Amino acid sequence: MATFLIITTLVLLLAAIFTGGYNKKFLERVQKSWIWGWITTVDHKRIGILYIVASGFFFILGGVESILIRLQLIWPGNEFITGDAYNQLLTMHGTTMIFFVAMPLLIGLMNYIVPLQIGARDVAFPFANALSFWLFLSGAILMNLSFLFGGAPDAGWTSYTPLALNEYSPGPGVDYYVLGLQIAGIGTILGGVNFITTIVNMRAPGMTFLRLPLFTWTTFVTSAIILFALPPLAVNLLLLQFDRLFGAQFFSTAGGGDSVVWQHLFWIFGHPEVYLVILPAFGMISEVVSTFSRKRLFGYTSMVFATVVIGFLSFMVWVHHMFTVGLGSMANTIFAIATMLIAIPTGVKVFNWLFTMWGGRLRFTTAMLFAVGFIPTFVIGGVTGVMVATVPADYQFHDTYFLVAHFHYTLVGGTVLAALAALYYWWPKIFGKKLDEKLGKWHFWTFVPSFHITFFPQHFLGLYGMPRRVFTFDSTPILNNLNLISTIGVIGMTVGTVAFLYNVVITTIRGKSVSGDPWDGFTLEWTVSSPPPAYNFAQLPLVRGREAFLHEKLLGNKKMKAAEPLGAIHMPSSSYLPLIMAIGLFMSGYGFVLRGFELAALGLIILFIGMYMRSFDYDPGYHISTEEIKQIEKGLKA
């Protein structure tokens, strides 16, 4: 509590210095500043950008962690980072990359693009949307504070018990993991509710379900996965928190607990989670491949069906992470077969992308390069996935570098390459400027080959028996050479990433503004200006076919038909409450980590006050008048 008071005073002091102290004009000055505009925003486009920027920041953090890991493994017996420090690095690398990079990047793009693709002015719950973001950010910051205060989590991203119990993981590390993920997870669940409601209730007239762009479809299924997969994680974290903080006996054998409960609940969440980060990637690839082949997506309905089937099967396969636990050959067989079934809808998708390109007029922009690079890379990850789903072979692969290679091929070769393709594709829509194509090609040709140099040898490291999560290895020629090659590959990935960051800076400074439709796109987001005005659509569009914009283009129309007369547009008011509520939960989480239960209670009280204030607030929002809209539209080039 004392620490908290000191920190609060310090923050207030700094705030006073930077804002020029409190006087009559103070509030006015604060409300006019651009920072206030961003932290109180409820606009889905701004929140999307906040997500993307935050995930970029954590990508750099997680990237540095991975570089340090590879440097330690550059040769046998290295003493650069060993023991507990290495465990902290690998735990934080995994957790950061999945929860604070992949998910927010995808959710950020969903936030920005989905309302535009379905012809809506915002998401269903703009307030909750802002809350989702701030909860994610406070969870992520809370977990990363562990490096400074008390040591990072060190029980792996899966945090298996009994390793994660007090007995074997003393210190606050795992508590940071538990509370940080809990807070971020609550935000994600809210986001899932928000996207489903938006897609069900707020589609523009004529936008039927079988006219939804594939990215919106994958967002829809992903949100359903979020909705049903995140609660098991929440429960699991709660149980671990009770075990660690309040002496409950869920996982300790001495008190009658069962460690396998953790594993089941973790993977009931954990397997849907990996589909949660790959399905939106499939959607992005579908958009990019179709646009740059100048062809409608091949087999649209089968793509939708495959997406739904993958979403369903993702909940049926969690035991394939637990083949070596000893659940019996019947359980293992059933889950092995279910796992292999997923290869079918995934194969449908791969062939549909190939047939979309077949006979198309291909344009190899950077976005298309990444999309084309994605396909074989992801297929390798998929094939090794079927290999590890084979139970007898899995006894050999389990917990080796073969696994590490497999999931990096799906997560980097799948999610990251797709997200990069999507960033190059949607960057002009989001920021109004095209990323530099030449630097983009440098990015592609350094990043993707180096990725293979880094991770392809790791398959063989695993087959030669090198276990994952161990900071050293015996000196044998094969292990030495393969590890050295793997570390050399990291250099190229780093160069590629730096080229990308440089590209972002250069584009922001010098890039030329583009029109609303720089790629000759097919879907509704390309019908509005880049970046779109706050209200997105001056008049909601009337959708008359799948690939709505292409449909109009083929009829010779330059614009969408309007579904409503031009009129005043209702907008939600911005609010500082989401930030306050997130700060409340952050304080509460930090209180639990420090075992300062007064602080934890205070944080929860702040959260509930925020909820009550929100409930009593009947703010009607505001209207943008017809004249203002006409003025704004005149200033934009569509």
Next chain:
Amino acid sequence: MNTGNQTADVATETPLHLERTTLEGKNKILGVWLFIGAETVLFACLFGTYLTLRNQTMGGPTGQELFSLPLIALATFILLTSSLTSVLGVVSMHQNDLRGLQLWFGITLLLGASFLGLEIYEFIHYTSLGHRFTQSAFASSFYTLTGTHGAHVLFGLCWILGLLIQSRKRGITKETAPRFYVASLYWHFIDVIWVFIFTVVYLMGAAG
């Protein structure tokens, strides 16, 4: 999509389902249904954990020794009745009867509070018998499952209380109607969970 043209005079010609007249209202109802879906999974996990660990009493009292069904049956009766009164509250809302709405939701509040009182009494009674949270995996999972349900009841009580305060100032409008409707949805959900707790924890526990 356009919510600005809701010009129907609410006092004279109230639509049958006032809570669905605006897009915000429709969104709210769908959103709460989805939220209930997530909560169902959450409770399913707690039930699964309880069923796995319920025999691990580690020398402490077992469910068979602890559970007294008459008390639990009373609590069940109270909570199920509160679900009925919340339905009557929504019926009053549809008839544009503010007094009825306040009365029935007020009774819901009282019934919910007495259920919570019984549960607190039950917990205190159990701890005096040596059934403590840290005693065994059985105790931990029992208190976590029932306690999470109790926390949901408490949350629902605060929610309905807040809505009742708002109703005094604002009455039944197209803004307040969806709020009462979704609060009642949530309240039913809590009751359904209790039916499962009553069956899985208490009836199965008492049967041994």
